Amino acid sequence: MSNKIKITEEQLKLIEKLGVVFEKLGLTPAAARIEGLLLVADNTELTFDEIRETLNISKSATSNAINMMLSMDRIEYITKPGDRKRYFRTHIANWKDSVKEKFAETGMLHEIMKEVLQQRTASTKEFNKSLSEFISLFEYLRKEIPLLFKKWEATRK
Amino acid sequence: MSNKIKITEEQLKLIEKLGVVFEKLGLTPAAARIEGLLLVADNTELTFDEIRETLNISKSATSNAINMMLSMDRIEYITKPGDRKRYFRTHIANWKDSVKEKFAETGMLHEIMKEVLQQRTASTKEFNKSLSEFISLFEYLRKEIPLLFKKWEATRK
DNA sequence: TTCTTGGTTCTGCAATAACAGAACTAAAGA
DNA sequence: TCTTTAGTTCTGTTATTGCAGAACCAAGAA
Known part of the structure; x- marks a missing residue:
């Protein structure tokens, strides 16, 4: 079963655009796209696999980008009772x-x-x-x- | 004959320090050091070879860094009558x-x-x-x- | 005409960055 | 106990950057 979330063509384009901007501000391509996704997706709290599969990036790239951005305090995560997953969101x-x-x-x-x-x-x-x-x-x-x-x-x- | 200009130990240290800062602001190491040199040297107008030999960088690195910084308007140059050399200085x-x-x-x-x-x-x-x-x-x-x-x-x- | 000066451009290398894929791991179910 | 989940870490590949060294070049000087 796929964890891909639903994303419109328009949203994808905006994510790319944000990606370019964030790259210029010092993020890696993968991290920049994750930031973008968390900004435009209808659901603002996404799991590791939702991010990974929606953006088609590898586990390692996802893990590294997420941890980098956590340490920069650019994103944060919440958990839900009885759920091992972390739900990531931008730390506006x-x-x-x-x-x-x-x-x-x-x-x-x-x-x-x-x-x-x-x-x-x-x-x-x-x-x-x-x-x-x-x-x-x-x-x-x-x-x-x-x-x-x-x-x-x-x-x- | 050497074109090296006289530079104190202290000045060299300060150039390195400036180099680090300018690198963080997006310059290449060579360009960052040239900016530094032009800022701390007693003579504020230096030739290609004075820069090159004082900083011990290659001709190509010097040429590329200078042209990059000229195009960014970070430095400029003057000429002197009957002298083919260009004298570079920071464009404060x-x-x-x-x-x-x-x-x-x-x-x-x-x-x-x-x-x-x-x-x-x-x-x-x-x-x-x-x-x-x-x-x-x-x-x-x-x-x-x-x-x-x-x-x-x-x-x- | 050849030589020198003041560079520019080309070729190749070494280091680093960003990532994929696969192997690994710790905690929680079954 | 074995398996699944939710990641982490390791290994290898590819692309890019920054530079050195050498070849090159155009404009005077000799």
């Missing part, structure tokens, strides 16, 4: 945090650029000025973006 | 734009998520609500972040 609640993290990533650049400026010879005045301007842009964004998140959260309540 | 002025672009990248996610929400079954109410909340966060950020850039620019004048 965490998406906001992962966007925050993405922004924080640029903070890494900010730190090292400060180090560069400190170590640079003082003789290249124009260059150093441009660099310090760039750094202060980051400083500004770093201060303001968290405020933006807070402001948005405030509008939700 | 463009960095601001590339940060803007980075933020715009997330706009891609925003568009496709709207498409997902439209195609979704209406029956998964909780899920759809979370999704639409996520989308509106993006809408908010997309509106507010350009304003942030403008506000920062205003403080510079």
